[in-house]
Amino acid sequence: xxxxxxxxxxxxxxxxxxxxxxxxxxxxxxxxxxxxxxxxxxxxxxxxxxxxxxxxxxxxxxxxxxxxxxxxxxxxxxxxxxxxxxxxxxxx
Numbered sequence: 001x002x003x004x005x006x007x008x009x010x011x012x013x014x015x016x017x018x019x020x021x022x023x024x025x026x027x028x029x030x031x032x033x034x035x036x037x038x039x040x041x042x043x044x045x046x047x048x049x050x051x052x053x054x055x056x057x058x059x060x061x062x063x064x065x066x067x068x069x070x071x072x073x074x075x076x077x078x079x080x081x082x083x084x085x086x087x088x089x090x091x092x
Contacts, residue, residue, distance in 0.1 A: 001030035007037040013046030
């Protein structure tokens with residue numbers, strides 16, 4: 001995590017046995033400590049690879065919101081609420 005110097009969004013299934021939820025949480029915490037903009041979106045009932053249509057839609061909408069905020073893109077489409085940690089602090 002200490003080598004990451006760009007914004008990152010993590011999508012984590014809480015039933016994932018390959019990448020454990022705690023691993024994503026630790027990565028997010030490390031990025032927070034470094035002041036790197038990041039988001040962590042967790043999904044109950046999902047494992048490694050998402051199956052639920054609702055989860056897939058939420059993941060895609062969250063990714064879209066992340067890119068719009070990070071890249072400062074302005075458009076009139078509605079945007080999903082997404083907490084991006086360290087974003088405001090990184091812009092001074």
